[in-house]
Amino acid sequence: MDDEPLNISIVAEILNHEYDLLVATNGEKALQIVSLDPKPDLILLDIMMPGMNGFEVAKRLKEIPETFQIPIIFLTAKHDSESIIKGFEAGAVDFVSKPFQKEELLARIKNTLQMFNLKNALNRALEKSQKYAKTVESQMVLIDKNIIISHTDLAGKITEVSDAFCKISGYKKEQIIGKMHRVLRHPDMPASLFVKLWETISRGDTWQGEIKNRSKNGSFYWVDTLIYPIVDDLGNHIGYTSISQNITDKKRVEEISVTDQLTQLHNRMYLESSFAKEIKRAKRYHHLFAVIMIDIDHFKEVNDTYGHDVGDNVLVSISQILSENIRETDILGRWGGEEFLIICPHTSSLEAYNLAEKLRVSIETHPIDVIGYKSCSFGVSVFDLNDETFKEVLKHSDEALYVAKKSGRNRVVEYKG
Numbered sequence: 001m002d003d004e005p006l007n008i009s010i011v012a013e014i015l016n017h018e019y020d021l022l023v024a025t026n027g028e029k030a031l032q033i034v035s036l037d038p039k040p041d042l043i044l045l046d047i048m049m050p051g052m053n054g055f056e057v058a059k060r061l062k063e064i065p066e067t068f069q070i071p072i073i074f075l076t077a078k079h080d081s082e083s084i085i086k087g088f089e090a091g092a093v094d095f096v097s098k099p100f101q102k103e104e105l106l107a108r109i110k111n112t113l114q115m116f117n118l119k120n121a122l123n124r125a126l127e128k129s130q131k132y133a134k135t136v137e138s139q140m141v142l143i144d145k146n147i148i149i150s151h152t153d154l155a156g157k158i159t160e161v162s163d164a165f166c167k168i169s170g171y172k173k174e175q176i177i178g179k180m181h182r183v184l185r186h187p188d189m190p191a192s193l194f195v196k197l198w199e200t201i202s203r204g205d206t207w208q209g210e211i212k213n214r215s216k217n218g219s220f221y222w223v224d225t226l227i228y229p230i231v232d233d234l235g236n237h238i239g240y241t242s243i244s245q246n247i248t249d250k251k252r253v254e255e256i257s258v259t260d261q262l263t264q265l266h267n268r269m270y271l272e273s274s275f276a277k278e279i280k281r282a283k284r285y286h287h288l289f290a291v292i293m294i295d296i297d298h299f300k301e302v303n304d305t306y307g308h309d310v311g312d313n314v315l316v317s318i319s320q321i322l323s324e325n326i327r328e329t330d331i332l333g334r335w336g337g338e339e340f341l342i343i344c345p346h347t348s349s350l351e352a353y354n355l356a357e358k359l360r361v362s363i364e365t366h367p368i369d370v371i372g373y374k375s376c377s378f379g380v381s382v383f384d385l386n387d388e389t390f391k392e393v394l395k396h397s398d399e400a401l402y403v404a405k406k407s408g409r410n411r412v413v414e415y416k417g
Contacts, residue, residue, distance in 0.1 A: 027052025058090035082256030148244035170216035263319035266333030275390035290352030293397035373411035
């Protein structure tokens, strides 16, 4: 789908030697074509379209059972982080930026079709019955080099792995077989996820989710994993099979899109999303949460006196101090410029004030290279059930911060309403 005849001609020239193509120049035409049989095997969508854009088309397709499983690749000139994340949220499996290389486009299409054909074949086999597990196992041999597969006993000890598993994990078969599967567990993954995983597969159900694993050399990789029980001829559980897809690149794009590149804290987009979730949770369960707005005192003087490199170092140093002194449940991010924001779930006004005071003292007593010492001003507010949006909550923290700065800086002020 593309509204530019030149773009259609370029893509058609590349693909029509290997694939049958159907072309739509707008969203309505695309939905009309896809509604007919036979259904396409893959859809290439542009984003910027008159009328219905590519995101809207993708969402509509994912809402229809008959078209839900059709893989979508966005082929577009928009390649900013926000558009990429929005594309994945709309249901895309890949994102190709214009201008593109012919070889890259062909490779991405081929890999996507192969992966979805294999995945669909496995899903169909699993849906029939567990009694066809042996048939599924025989098919696994044929895709040993392409699919990340591992088998374990009931305790989680690895009994067999595919070549693809060895490639991504860095282990040879003789090194990994006999070890517990948790040798791959990355410390970033919460224990609660694995508790739920074991509860699910132990009762004979299938578990699916995204897992961050640690490879042999200490690096990490992300997989979208499906785990189901292996049964013998009598229907007894004798172990588990795990089938995974490498989603490391997708997760890296997601991480980049919500991370401030200088401080490595969450960025404004992530904070706004977290705000919305906390407000919904607070209104549903009537839980308090607090917001702390932080501003570096006289930051402009640092840049004017020492230059922007030193200014950046101040931002990074204060980011580290904040990260090391907040609580595990707090959400910290860079709001913009020299401002930081902390969302504190299940936190009263007094608890938020005490946390802000602790941070204030930590910052003013911590030496920073070149400039010596720096201070910050803090504005604290607590979510009121009458606040409809995050802007209202933020406004209260900002007003308290303004008072702190006007009162001499390097202090904590709580919003009193």
